[in-house]
Amino acid sequence: MAFDVARIRGLFPALGDGWVHLDAPAGMQVPEQVATAVSTALRAPVSGPGGVFPASQRAEAIVDAARRAVADLVGCDPAGVVLGPNTAVLLDRLAQALGDGWLLGDEIVLSRLDHQANTAPWLRVAQRAGATVRWAEIDIETCELPAWQYGNLVTPRTKALAVTAASGAVGTRPDLHKIAAAGREHGAFVVVDASSSAPFVPIDVHDIGADVVAVSASAWGGPAVAALAFADPAVLDRLPATNLDPRAHGPERLELGQHAYPLLAGLVASVDYLAMLDDAAVGSRRVRLHTSLSSAKSYQAGLLSRLIGELRGQRHVMVLGDAMRRIPALAFTVTDRKATDAVLRLAELGICAFADDVPSGVFATLGVSEVGGAVRVGLAHYTNAVEVDQLVAAIATLQD
Numbered sequence: 001m002a003f004d005v006a007r008i009r010g011l012f013p014a015l016g017d018g019w020v021h022l023d024a025p026a027g028m029q030v031p032e033q034v035a036t037a038v039s040t041a042l043r044a045p046v047s048g049p050g051g052v053f054p055a056s057q058r059a060e061a062i063v064d065a066a067r068r069a070v071a072d073l074v075g076c077d078p079a080g081v082v083l084g085p086n087t088a089v090l091l092d093r094l095a096q097a098l099g100d101g102w103l104l105g106d107e108i109v110l111s112r113l114d115h116q117a118n119t120a121p122w123l124r125v126a127q128r129a130g131a132t133v134r135w136a137e138i139d140i141e142t143c144e145l146p147a148w149q150y151g152n153l154v155t156p157r158t159k160a161l162a163v164t165a166a167s168g169a170v171g172t173r174p175d176l177h178k179i180a181a182a183g184r185e186h187g188a189f190v191v192v193d194a195s196s197s198a199p200f201v202p203i204d205v206h207d208i209g210a211d212v213v214a215v216s217a218s219a220w221g222g223p224a225v226a227a228l229a230f231a232d233p234a235v236l237d238r239l240p241a242t243n244l245d246p247r248a249h250g251p252e253r254l255e256l257g258q259h260a261y262p263l264l265a266g267l268v269a270s271v272d273y274l275a276m277l278d279d280a281a282v283g284s285r286r287v288r289l290h291t292s293l294s295s296a297k298s299y300q301a302g303l304l305s306r307l308i309g310e311l312r313g314q315r316h317v318m319v320l321g322d323a324m325r326r327i328p329a330l331a332f333t334v335t336d337r338k339a340t341d342a343v344l345r346l347a348e349l350g351i352c353a354f355a356d357d358v359p360s361g362v363f364a365t366l367g368v369s370e371v372g373g374a375v376r377v378g379l380a381h382y383t384n385a386v387e388v389d390q391l392v393a394a395i396a397t398l399q400d
Contacts, residue, residue, distance in 0.1 A: 002280040003295040009382045011273070012221075020387045023352040024378035025168040025329050027218040028199065034222055037269035041262035048258060059261050066264040067251070069271035070227040072286040074194070074213050075204040080230035082251040083259060083267075087195050087214045087226045092121040093254050094212065094228060095160075097239040098189055099125035102159055109153045109161040109188070111136040112365045113145045113172060118193040118214075122162055131159070136179075138365055143167070143321025145174040150182035158188040165213075166197035169362050169376060171304075171326035173197060180209030195219050195226070199274070199381070200297055200327045202290045205231045221381075222270030223263040228254065277381060300328040300379050303388055307379075310392040316399040320366060320374060328379035331356070331363075334398050339373030342398055346375075349394045353377045 009015055014029040021029060041062065047055035049063065067078040084090040099122075108126055110119050112135060126133050134153045138145050145163075154161060161183035166173045176192060183190040192210040194203055199220035205213045216226040230236060233250060241253040248255075275285050277292035308330065311317045316335040334342045339355035346353045356363050357373025368374040377391065 002278055003299040004279060005299065005382065005384050007279065008277065009384070012382050015382060018350060020351045020390050021380065022377040022383065022387070022391060023354065024199075024380040024383075025196065025376060026354065027216075028221040028380045029382070030223075031221050031270070031273045033273055034266045034269045038223060038262045038266040041265035046261045059259075062261045062264050062268075063259055065268045066225075066227075069268045069285075070215065070229055072284075073198065073203065073271050073274070073289060074215065074229040075206060075286065076213075076229045076231060077233050079250055080233035080236065082228040082230070082236070082254045083264065084226055084228075084255060085260070086218075086224060087193060087216045088117040088121075090226055090228050090254070091118060091162075091191070091193070091214055092124075093242050093256070094191065095121035095125045097242065097254065098160055099129055099131070100240045102126075102129035102131050104130035105157060106131040106159045107134055107155060107157045108132075109134045109136060109150070109158055109163075109183070111145055111163050111174075112138050113143070113167050113170075113174065113362055114162065114164045114193065115168065115196075115361055117195075118162055118164055118191075122160065132157075134158075136163070138172075138362065140366055142323055143170045143172045143362065143366075144323050145172060145179075147175040147178035147182070150179050154182045154186050154188055156186050158183070158186055160191060161188045162191040162193070164196065165192050165194040165203075165208075166201070166327040166329075167362055168196035168327075168329050168378070169356070169374075170321040170323070170331050171329040172321060172323040173201070173325040173327060175325075176208045176210070184209060196329070197327055200293065200300060202293045202297075205229055211235065217267045217270050220270060220274055222273075223260075223266035225260065225263045225267050227267075296381055300381075300383070303379055303383060303385065304328040304330070306385070307388050307392065310388075311395065314392075314396060314399070317395060320368070328383075329377070331368075331374040331376045333368060333371050333374050334395070337372065337398055339368075339375050342375050342395075345398060346391075346394050349390075349397075351391055351394055353391075 278295035281291035
């Protein structure tokens with residue numbers, strides 16, 4: 001495997017601003033090839049689909065290429081790829097469609113590890129239908145999401161099970177295979193939000209055992225577009241349609257309004273970027289994606305281990321969680337320092353980080369707002385050891 005971080009850094013013009021960008025959980029910076037693809041599509045004549053003239057055919061070609069790119073990323077049929085502006089909107093449409101026939105007493109299973117974008121749509125539908133919400137809890141010491149509890153949570157009344165593939169806050173990657181298996185045992189519809197994990201871990205919707213996987217291109221440096229990838233495309237024609245066109249079929253049934261074609265062109269370029277993270281990767285795009293993401297995973301595991309080890313060596317810092325499987329994202333608290341003050345100090349030293357002091361999501365369960373909030377950082381494909389050392393040195397100054 002050949003993961004050359006110096007080569008990868010050269011693909012990102014934004015890194016020339018002099019800041020240390022450890023803000024990857026909010027979305028990575030944009031590679032040059034993605035920006036070029038979007039600007040090129042903006043300059044080209046593109047019309048709505050359905051016409052016999054070149055501009056219309058170009059629009060159809062862009063949508064088809066975007067579906068194929070996502071299909072290669074998650075290992076599904078392009079006919080099962082629904083495109084949209086972001087995962088929050090797409091998951092809301094999916095929840096509304098699935099919950100259309102739910103009745104009083106039906107159940108859904110959510111997790112405390114998930115971001116609000118993957119719980120709020122299901123909570124709204126459950127409230128409307130009178131369905132019962134059952135929660136999978138995390139281990140507050142390790143931030144693990146024990147898979148064994150799903151054997152008790154999922155029942156024959158469970159209609160849907162929604163779970164994240166990885167937490168963008170504390171980095172935990174739950175055991176999706178066991179969780180999805182618990183859902184399938186009782187016929188629950190399994191929805192996996194892979195927005196945070198897709199930039200770092202190879203995905204296979206069939207191997208996971210999910211019915212739908214959601215991904216967001218901005219997570220890996222793509223434009224602000226997202227997708228739902230269905231393991232079985234035939235499911236789409238059995239769901240109530242969102243599209244106002246009565247002729248809509250397949251993925252178009254959950255798509256509303258005209259696509260942002262330049263952004264979809266950027267989506268294709270961003271998946272191509274992921275496929276070339278390892279410059280020795282060969283084969284089909286699907287094969288190259290698996291090779292490249294595996295290389296990135298190994299590289300970042302080393303950086304993350306180094307960062308966590310250094311932070312735990314500082315007495316005034318407490319790293320939240322200790323999950324066995326994780327993505328390169330973490331959160332920590334600083335003794336006698338509010339998180340907002342800590343990130344302000346980091347910004348003064350040229351480091352991008354976030355403060356979370358509002359009790360929501362996993363941080364509500366951990367109660368971090370009671371100690372002034374948590375500082376949240378994340379490594380990207382372009383993060384190097386020098387930047388990790390800069391962060392460690394900067395955090396050391398927070399005890400002064």
